[in-house]
Amino acid sequence: MDGFDEEASKRYNNRELSWLGFNERVLQEAQNGAHPLLERLRFLSISGDNLDEFYMVRVAGLVGQLGQGVEERSADGRTPLQQLVAIEKRVAELTAGQQNVWQELREKLSESGICVKTVNDLSAEAFAWLDNHFTTQIFPVLTPQALDPAHPFPFIPNKGISLIINLRRASDGHAVRELIMLPPTMPRLIRIPGEEAIYISLESVITGFSGKLFPGYDMLNAGLFRIIRDSDIEVEEEAEDLVRYFRSAIKRRRRGQVIRLEVSADLDPVIGRDLDDVLLAPGAIKSIIDGFIGIGSLSEIVDEDRPDLKFPAYSPRFPERIRDHGGDCFAAIRSKDIVVHHPYESFEVVIEFLQQAAADPDVIAIKQTLYRAGKQSAVIKALIDAAEAGKSVTAVVELKARFDEEQNLLWASALERAGVQVVYGFIEWKTHAKISMVVRREAEGYRTYCHFGTGNYHPITAKIYTDISFFTADPRAGRDAAQLFNYITGYVEPEKFELLTMSPRDMRARLMELIDQEIDNARSGKSGAIWAKMNSLVDPMIIEKLYTASNAGVQIELIIRGICCLKPQIPGMSDNIRVRSVIGRFLEHSRIWAFGNGKQLPNRQAQLYISSADWMPRNFDRRVEYMLPIENSTVHDQILQQVLVANLLDNQQSWELNSDGKYVRVHSGDKPFNLHRYFMTNPSLSGRGAALHGDGVPKLSLKRPVRIDG
Structure with missing residues (x-):
């Protein structure tokens, strides 16, 4: 291994290749015959989404280092270029594996009544429906753009999928090249109505009805390409207004440099070379995909109403300790520390804890960290209700939670409008701790109730992530939590913690x-x-x-x-x-x-x-x-x-x-x-x-x- 730090490589696995190994294990679950078919398809789509994020963040960082001439080696002794070469080889094997799994699952799904077809495979009745659907629902949204010297190459958004079609005018044989971006607001896979689940990809529909889109032209060939852009946000220490900075950075992220270019195997090689010149930065990786581009989109089929092809439905239990106290969270926690194991036990207990705090006239203050809270968050509503009820509510909203920055900005605005004191924490650090504390007036004086979690305050992911919730009224934990919040909100460094590190x-x-x-x-x-x-x-x-x-x-x-x-x-x-x-x-x-x-x-x-x-x-x-x-x-x-x-x-x-x-x-x-x-x-x-x-x-x-x- 010429150029490697041999001693370092003997002591450490490469971080990036280790992550790819994890995604390979996810893909292996898509091949696991013990899982129901649609769950196997879910694992396959997850492996695709995972790989996208890997490129948007980790590979983007390596490409950036390469572009800046950084030669710093990883813990296992590799330069950025050596890591990129190894990643490209490993990803080629992974993506080939994804396509093989998709072909296997596609056949098995077809046997179970879920088919992915092309326009030419449809019955007359299904074709008639799709013809009307294309004319009324798809055609008005499409915007073909000619690719010639008079038209500059258009901006393609992150994860954008585009068709390039070579056409010939029937009247005089004039050749035209057109680009069509698949509208991101449309489903990638269109379901034909009927008892049998028939899906057709949007690109297949567009090429199948190209005569309507380009009357007077014959389609010679068509190919697909997809890009992944650098989507990480680097926070500059001199940023004076963190909210304004992130609003601007989110817009800039949409125009980050291309890190990966995926092209279909049937794309005209001449077009492929042109795309390289227009899109690829030094160090960016190009993948030729012989199959379905954008594996993550297959999750749309997973939503099919076929419980026989999914894991048996599971309803988490509400913790018995809370029920034993008539549903009173504070009485239960005051009696004894409580541990809750998600998702086997419902995340509703965390929401109940905050909702009861919001409604309880004896609660005087709530402090809460928010890293990822989801788009429809009962946690946010409880904090808003508490503030509107006149309680002192503090929310530490982490704007640097990757890919949740925009949602967190929205939550921060909603919380501030309700009177919540919103704090954004440190510029150079992310607040990743998951802590909630409630101060309640009781006969003996003020008592602090705390929730410490290993996972986010996110009602959706709490249904599929295994995490621990720990509730306690231990005064030491309450004092430590208060110091931690004061450190985040006011930079008041704790003198000494009694329990926490x-x-x-x-x-x-x-x-x-x-x-x-x-x-x-x-x-x-x-x-x-x-x-x-x-x-x-x-x-x-x-x-x-x-x-x-x-x-x-x-x-x-x-x-x-x-x-x-x-x-x-x-x-x-x-x-x-x-x-x-x-x-x-x-x-x-x-x-x-x-x-x-x-x-x-x-x-x-x-x-x-x-x-x-x-x-x-x-x-x-x-x-x-x-x-x-x-x-x-x-x-x-x-x-x-x-x-x-x-x-x-x-x-x-x-x-x-x-x-x-x-x-x-x-x-x-x-x-x-x-x-x-x-x-x-x-x-x-x-x-x-x-x-x-x-x-x-x-x-x-x-x-x-x-x-x-x-």
């Missing part, structure tokens, strides 16, 4: 201390053990400390859904570290960390934390995050002995990371266990259910499960 203040240092503690335990003859669940592990300092812990004999189990730059199972470096990734019906999103504290895990003396952070430099250095110790013994058992144990027991939707950076699927053997199915069918964490090993599920064994390639 915060980044970018000292979270990395605290984690290093906890790992050192396990190293000391192992070296002194005690057990050293670490279990950690998160979305990504990237930070080199933490990775090196984990390598040191492994060499000291600490047994380390990591459950990392996405990016993992650590290399496990390398003799003399990471023998005692094992890494697994869970990909299934729900998106694993909770951040939970356990340290054995001198004993094997799981044990009741373990130091257990929940957090809003992953172990990445951005979370430690450029984001406001929290980590919170779980001291309540019941909650401790529920999170450690149920959630973490179940993740390590799973053998039906888990992958294990090898020392070479490749993942292999875990084999269920004679004791299949699916953690998502378990929590869907067993008592809730906050109820009176037994721990996993009390419900007929085997205790966790440190003996590794069998693996199979694939």
